[in-house]
Amino acid sequence: MDFITILSIFVLACFVGYYVVWSVTPALHTPLMAVTNAISSVIVVGALIAAAAASESLGGSTSTWLGLAAVALASVNIFGGFAVTARMLAMYRKKERR
Amino acid sequence: MHHGPAAPPWVMLAYLVAGVCFILALRGLSSPESSRRGNRFGMAGMAIAVLTTLLVVSYPSRGILEAAGVEQCSVSLYFESCLREGLTNLAWIGGAIAIGAVIGLVTARRIAMTAMPQLVAAFHSLVGLAAVLVAAAAYLNPEAFGIAEGGLIYPVSRVEMGLGAAIGAITFSGSVIAFLKLNGNMSGKPILLPLRHVINLGTLAAILGLIAWFTQDQDPWVFWTLTGLAFLIGFLLIIPIGGADMPVVVSMLNSYSGWAAAAMGFTLQNSAMIITGALVGSSGAILSYIMCRAMNRSFISVIAGGFGGDAVAGAGGGATDRPWKRGSAEDAAFLMKQAEQVIIVPGYGMAVAQAQHALREMGDLLKKEGVGVKYAIHPVAGRMPGHMNVLLAEANVPYDEVFELEDINSEFARTDVAFVIGANDVTNPAAKTDKTSPIYGMPVLDVEKAKTVLFIKRSMGGVGYAGVDNELFYRDNTMMLLADAKKMVEEIVKSLG
Numbered sequence: 054m055d056f057i058t059i060l061s062i063f064v065l066a067c068f069v070g071y072y073v074v075w076s077v078t079p080a081l082h083t084p085l086m087a088v089t090n091a092i093s094s095v096i097v098v099g100a101l102i103a104a105a106a107a108s109e110s111l112g113g114s115t116s117t118w119l120g121l122a123a124v125a126l127a128s129v130n131i132f133g134g135f136a137v138t139a140r141m142l143a144m145y146r147k148k149e150r151r
Numbered sequence: 152m153h154h155g156p157a158a159p160p161w162v163m164l165a166y167l168v169a170g171v172c173f174i175l176a177l178r179g180l181s182s183p184e185s186s187r188r189g190n191r192f193g194m195a196g197m198a199i200a201v202l203t204t205l206l207v208v209s210y211p212s213r214g215i216l217e218a219a220g221v222e223q224c225s226v227s228l229y230f231e232s233c234l235r236e237g238l239t240n241l242a243w244i245g246g247a248i249a250i251g252a253v254i255g256l257v258t259a260r261r262i263a264m265t266a267m268p269q270l271v272a273a274f275h276s277l278v279g280l281a282a283v284l285v286a287a288a289a290y291l292n293p294e295a296f297g298i299a300e301g302g303l304i305y306p307v308s309r310v311e312m313g314l315g316a317a318i319g320a321i322t323f324s325g326s327v328i329a330f331l332k333l334n335g336n337m338s339g340k341p342i343l344l345p346l347r348h349v350i351n352l353g354t355l356a357a358i359l360g361l362i363a364w365f366t367q368d369q370d371p372w373v374f375w376t377l378t379g380l381a382f383l384i385g386f387l388l389i390i391p392i393g394g395a396d397m398p399v400v401v402s403m404l405n406s407y408s409g410w411a412a413a414a415m416g417f418t419l420q421n422s423a424m425i426i427t428g429a430l431v432g433s434s435g436a437i438l439s440y441i442m443c444r445a446m447n448r449s450f451i452s453v454i455a456g457g458f459g460g461d462a463v464a465g466a467g468g469g470a471t472d473r474p475w476k477r478g479s480a481e482d483a484a485f486l487m488k489q490a491e492q493v494i495i496v497p498g499y500g501m502a503v504a505q506a507q508h509a510l511r512e513m514g515d516l517l518k519k520e521g522v523g524v525k526y527a528i529h530p531v532a533g534r535m536p537g538h539m540n541v542l543l544a545e546a547n548v549p550y551d552e553v554f555e556l557e558d559i560n561s562e563f564a565r566t567d568v569a570f571v572i573g574a575n576d577v578t579n580p581a582a583k584t585d586k587t588s589p590i591y592g593m594p595v596l597d598v599e600k601a602k603t604v605l606f607i608k609r610s611m612g613g614v615g616y617a618g619v620d621n622e623l624f625y626r627d628n629t630m631m632l633l634a635d636a637k638k639m640v641e642e643i644v645k646s647l648g
Contacts, residue, residue, distance in 0.1 A: 054163075054420045056307060063413060066426040069174055070433030077180040079530065079555050082438060082537030083267055084190075085180050086405050089431040090274045092173045092193055093412045095424050096281050098166075098204045099296075102419065103288035104247070105208035105240045106295030116292035117240065121247045123284035126277045128251020129258075131201075134274055135194050136259035141267075141541055142190055145183040148549040 084141045091134025097127035158207065163422065165203040170426030172196025177430060183550055200423045209241055264545040265502045268401060268534040269333040275404045276326035279385075282319025282411035283378060286312050289418055290374050298418060306366045308418050313362040315414035316374070317381040322407040324385030329400050332389075333534055339394025347391060348455070354384045392453070394534075395576075399442045399453045401535045406435025438536050445530035445556075447582075447593040475611070478630035480642035483570075483605050486630075488647065490567035492523035494559065496596055497539050498532045500573020500607075504636035507546040510572065513640055514548065516647040525562070526553040527596055529577035560597050569601035571623075573636050575608075579621045588619055604629040607636050 077085050103120025172192045179189015210229070219228055262270050289312055293299030298308040331337035344350065361377035392400055413428020443450050487493050495514065501507060514524045526548060532539045543553055563569055571578055574596075581588040582595045598604050599622075606629055623629055632639050 059417055059420055059422075059425060062422050063417070063425045063429055066170070066429030067433055069426075070177075070430040071437065073174060073177045073430070074434045074437045077177065078182060079441075079528075080537060080540040080550055080553060081180045081183065081186060082441075083271075083535060083541045084186065085177070085434060085537070086271050086401065086438070086535065087267075087274075088176055088180070088190060088193055089405055089409065089434045090271060090278065092176060092197065092427050093278050093408045093431040094281070095169070095173070095197065095200050095427045096278060096285055096412045096415055098200055098421055098424055099285035099289065099415050099419050100281060101201070101204045101244060102208055102296060103285060103292065104244050105205075106292055116288040116295065119284045119288040119291070121243055123281040123288065124244055124247040125251040126281040126284070128248045129255040130251075130274050130277050130281075131197055131255065132252040133255025133259045135190060135197070136256050137262065137267075137270065138190050138193075139187070140259060141264075141544070142183070142186045144541070144544040144547075145186070145550050146544070146547065147183075148551050 080145070081142075084138050087134055087138040087141065091131055091138060094127040094130040094134065097124060097131065100124040100127055158420075162203055162207055165199055166421055166423035169196040169200040169203070169423040172199065173423070173427050173430060177434065196423070205241070205244070264542055265505060266334075267541060268397065268538060269330050271535060272326045272330040272333055272401055272404065275401075275408050276323050276330060278408040279319045279322030279324075279326060279404075279411060282408075282415055283316050283323060285415055286316035286319060286418075287374075287378070289415075290316075290369075296419060304369050309365050309369060310362060311414050311417040313365045313374070313377055315411055315418060316378045317358050317362065318407055318411040318414060320378050320381035321385035321388070322404055322411055324382045325389045325400070325407070326385075326404050328386055328389040329397060329404060332394060333397055333401075339397075341393040342390040344387070344391070347387065351384060351387055354380055354387065358384065388454070391455075395531075396446075396453050397534045398531050398536055398538075399439050399446075399450070402435050402438035402442055403454075404435070406432050406439060409433075409435055442531055442536060445594060447590070473625045475624050476627075476630050478605065478632055480632070480634075480639060481646045482630065483632055483639075484643050484646035486603055486605065487517055487522060487568050487570070487643075488520050490517075490522050492525065492562075492566045493517060493568045493570055494563060494566050494598075494601065495524065495526045496569060496571045496574050496578060496598055497526065497528070497543070498572065498574025498577060499534060499538075500575075500609075500636050502533055502538065502542055502573070504573065506572060506637040506640050507542045507548075509637055509640040509644060511543070511546040511548050513644050513647065514552075516644060520647075524552065525559065527556070527559045527563075528553060529556050529574065529594075529596055532574055532577055556594060556596060563597045563600040566601045567603065569596075569598035569604045571598055571604065571606045572640070573607065575621055576619070578606075578623055579619065581619065581622045585622075590619060599623055599626055599628070602628060605632055606630070607632045607634065607639050609633065609635060 100120050100123035103116050104124050173196045176189045176193030179185045289296045293304045298305055332339050358377050358380050361373055365373045409428045409431025412424055416424025416428050517524050528539045578596050578598045580599045582590045582593045
């Protein structure tokens with residue numbers, strides 16, 4: 054992909070984000086923060102590439118360790134973020150109809 | 152224009168699917184019913200992104216394929232090569248994921264709902280740090296990311312990498328300070344350094360200058376200095392911001408963590424990361440905007456800091472000499488029992504006192520008496536957007552009894568009792584009438600229009616975060632209930648029962 058293609062995806066995604074987030078009900082703003090937090094851990098993709106890279110040089114092996122540390126940090130966020138969001142969302146209930 | 156071998160189409164497609172799943176995850180939050188499905192979309196997107204990456208990084212190298220004399224890799228060849236190429240790294244990666252998963256799941260299960268703001272701040276700091284680590288890893292081993300030729304990193308990638316590291320570092324150190332303030336390890340009072348605006352702007356300019364320099368010279372000192380300065384500026388930016396402005400700070404850091412992910416997505420040419428980064432970035436930015444609007448303050452004035460500490464001392468005893476009425480739990484119970492409708496206005500004080508469960512019990516008893524009960528939420532009540540809604544949901548208050556400011560404000564005039572618990576500035580009528588008030592122009596809940604206002608407060612001494620006295624206390628139709636919020640509500644429950 055060339056830079057312009059990537060930039061196009063980015064700009065369009067910003068617009069999608071703008072409209073999608075305005076449609077989120079204010080009552081769910083806390084779960085919104087928790088779930089955006091969880092999905093921003095998609096940075097784990099970069100961490101995995103670094104952690105799995107063959108390491109011959111010194112820089113390479115440092116890079117592997119940094120990648121592994123980042124994988125662990127991002128995993129805390131992925132599992133913790135989605136779990137805490139699920140826990141919050143499970144609490145939102147409607148009035149019981151009688 | 153630049154960059155190494157393109158990823159196979161199925162890989163790009165998988166990342167696109169992951170990105171779409173993340174969009175659907177946020178879209179689901181438009182109503183509580185669809186939100187749970189949305190969250191599952193988010194999990195699915197993350198699983199797709201992670202599994203795809205794992206497959207790509209463990210895919211047999213060209214050498215192995217040629218040695219086997221095949222174009223396409225079979226399943227058996229895949230596993231064989233995983234073993235032969237000694238991808239012990241995969242085991243390490245599995246270990247790292249497992250450690251993170253255990254910590255994350257245990258935290259998510261144990262955390263008290265009132266501690267949600269600090270948890271979110273802590274999670275933001277992890278994303279920030281992970282972004283810095285990934286940028287550093289890419290800097291040290293650019294070949295692995297396909298962003299270098301002959302040891303020279305492409306200039307575009309250097310900018311992206313530098314931005315990713317800088318935004319990640321700001322997110323990290325800023326979130327750590329926000330966490331310490333929210334968690335009470337650090338006073339919520341703004342810490343004002345002399346010349347702080349000069350220092351901050353200078354540091355920011357230095358970071359941008361270094362990123363520009365980095366495109367010309369990929370020497371280690373440039374990368375590490377700019378990362379180090381970014382850690383410093385994150386810290387400096389948040390210490391002058393007071394506790395009451397934390398909803399804006401937490402939203403802003405949320406936004407930063409998104410931009411950091413997007414910057415790294417540019418480096419890796421990964422559409423899932425770019426889409427996610429843009430979504431999270433705009434989400435945080437919109438939440439910051441909503442919070443600022445709800446306080447009638449500009450984003451710049453919040454970021455400049457210095458406004459509203461946690462413990463602003465009672466401003467002048469003179470004001471409290473004015474006459475006010477004190478009520479007891481029995482009075483409150485009696486008044487509410489007679490009412491047709493009661494609107495409950497919760498604020499941060501309810502969270503601090505953990506009074507939400509007692510409050511719901513009170514609401515239930517009132518409903519049994521035939522009283523209509525509603526809840527009114529100001530956008531900046533609490534320490535993060537939607538904080539009160541989560542606490543009420545935790546206490547089993549149905550969400551269709553909970554209303555936002557603009558949906559319920561006109562109802563106060565037709566309401567018998569407004570019950571204010573732990574909120575202060577957001578109910579202050581001075582915001583509408585007193586042009587000299589620091590909170591003038593801020594949208595407030597019109598509680599004073601109710602026939603009677605019951606206002607729970609610990610004592611008459613303290614004032615709200617804005618440091619202004621509340622006109623409401625001295626009105627004829629206001630009855631002050633001076634006690635700890637939870638104890639007072641429990642006593643009212645007793646009197647009702």
